[in-house]
Amino acid sequence: MLLRSKRVIFFKKGKVIFSEGNAPVGVYCISSGKVKLYKLGIEGKEQIVRMAKAGSLIGYRSLTGNDEYRTASAKTIEDSYLCYIPKETFAHLLETNAAFAFRLINILAEDIKIAQDKLTDIAQKSLKARLAETLLELKDFYGTANGEDQAINITLTREDLAGLVGTASACIIRLLSELKKQGVIGLAGKKITIKDYETLQRLANP
Amino acid sequence: MLLRSKRVIFFKKGKVIFSEGNAPVGVYCISSGKVKLYKLGIEGKEQIVRMAKAGSLIGYRSLTGNDEYRTASAKTIEDSYLCYIPKETFAHLLETNAAFAFRLINILAEDIKIAQDKLTDIAQKSLKARLAETLLELKDFYGTANGEDQAINITLTREDLAGLVGTASACIIRLLSELKKQGVIGLAGKKITIKDYETLQRLANP
DNA sequence: CGAACGCTTGACTTCTATCAACAGGTGTGG
DNA sequence: CCACACCTGTTGATAGAAGTCAAGCGTTCG
Numbered sequence: 150m151l152l153r154s155k156r157v158i159f160f161k162k163g164k165v166i167f168s169e170g171n172a173p174v175g176v177y178c179i180s181s182g183k184v185k186l187y188k189l190g191i192e193g194k195e196q197i198v199r200m201a202k203a204g205s206l207i208g209y210r211s212l213t214g215n216d217e218y219r220t221a222s223a224k225t226i227e228d229s230y231l232c233y234i235p236k237e238t239f240a241h242l243l244e245t246n247a248a249f250a251f252r253l254i255n256i257l258a259e260d261i262k263i264a265q266d267k268l269t270d271i272a273q274k275s276l277k278a279r280l281a282e283t284l285l286e287l288k289d290f291y292g293t294a295n296g297e298d299q300a301i302n303i304t305l306t307r308e309d310l311a312g313l314v315g316t317a318s319a320c321i322i323r324l325l326s327e328l329k330k331q332g333v334i335g336l337a338g339k340k341i342t343i344k345d346y347e348t349l350q351r352l353a354n355p
Numbered sequence: 356m357l358l359r360s361k362r363v364i365f366f367k368k369g370k371v372i373f374s375e376g377n378a379p380v381g382v383y384c385i386s387s388g389k390v391k392l393y394k395l396g397i398e399g400k401e402q403i404v405r406m407a408k409a410g411s412l413i414g415y416r417s418l419t420g421n422d423e424y425r426t427a428s429a430k431t432i433e434d435s436y437l438c439y440i441p442k443e444t445f446a447h448l449l450e451t452n453a454a455f456a457f458r459l460i461n462i463l464a465e466d467i468k469i470a471q472d473k474l475t476d477i478a479q480k481s482l483k484a485r486l487a488e489t490l491l492e493l494k495d496f497y498g499t500a501n502g503e504d505q506a507i508n509i510t511l512t513r514e515d516l517a518g519l520v521g522t523a524s525a526c527i528i529r530l531l532s533e534l535k536k537q538g539v540i541g542l543a544g545k546k547i548t549i550k551d552y553e554t555l556q557r558l559a560n561p
Numbered sequence: 562c563g564a565a566c567g568c569t570t571g572a573c574t575t576c577t578a579t580c581a582a583c584a585g586g587t588g589t590g591g
Numbered sequence: 592c593c594a595c596a597c598c599t600g601t602t603g604a605t606a607g608a609a610g611t612c613a614a615g616c617g618t619t620c621g
Contacts, residue, residue, distance in 0.1 A: 188472070213463070213464040214467075214468060215464075220472070254449075255419065255420060257460065257464060257467060258420030258421075258422075261466045262426050265470050266394070266426070268402065268404060269396050270396075271474060271521075272477050273397045273402060276608075316610080319568095319611080319612090320609060320610070323570080482577070512600090513600065513601095522577075523577085523578060524600080525601080528601060532601080563620105564620095565619090566619080567616105567618075568617075569614105570613105572611105572612090574609105574612100575610075579605085579607095581602105581604090584600080584602100585601090586599075587596105588595105588597085589597100591592105
């Protein structure tokens, strides 16, 4: 529905779509590409709070909360096309289209669940368990590449993976190579392959 | 508005209102008392995801997400009176009262912010910073007792405080007595008093 | 082609969880 | 109303997980 919007904008990989602290002016629907939503923590370290892909809507939290300023930033992970929907259009849609409003309520409720789950995990699970879980979630969300290698269909820097898991990149690297040595995953540059699904699942739920 | 509901139920301190994994049957509005919302993590350890007080609505996330099962539990922190609103009544309100629907959207958006903020904090801040921040938030949310001592107006066990901060009770106790020794807070049984607001704020935002 | 950035590894330190033992308080049933 | 049992709070000692720092190498992009 929102994809029919006329304003399609191209964002190069690594481009900031909106920033924490700025006034929200609209929402974006991802036509193609991948996006990370993150908050800046201590000394500017990025904590990723949500990942998005084609079909995902981003930027709606600040608008639906009537917030003066954005509380998170968005940046493309790869080259992407986004549809821009000005806040007036969005507000009008909300007011005139009840189905859209209920759909939005669903999305918001799901976001709360995601954030609270993640909160509990970070508070209680070990680093290794969180990494294992994150790899499984990335596979679920982005799927695997069409190739025979079944690589997870997203290319993240170790730094981004660290921001998603909630740790430092050096720790991620150490754990990844440990998992590779144990034959649980495969590594080929930034491409990660899940080789032993059961073990990974067991690691994720201790 | 919802407070006018006829079904007011008394819950003794420590009583479970609803449990993770159960089918949601309605929402509750807190008439008086205090409630914690928590998720069960590793070995049943409670991670508190939200606190509630008189006037707060709880239990709506599962309903608005159309979830089959609850993803969090609720328990009273002290003796409380709750108004019960069956899901049918709640759904009817949503469909017929646009203002209520928009208000709910606001609440959901705010919950996302709270959860994502907390997520970033737990991932990045030190235990001491999180405890300092939590104490300030508790004071903001529950206010201070009417007495001259300015004690934070909620009585939590050290275990609950640990569940809120995301750590073990032994760690909380150690840090609390350290803060007391430094004159930043006062302790009288379970009552906590903020004595040096500036220092606490500085500790919370390193 | 070179500078900048990302990746990797090792060594080290620090923070925080865990365990155990005991003190103090609370609540319940007799 | 008292006594006992149980839960909560407190402290110390210890171990281990994870963060930090630094150096070197590989890759990528302008």
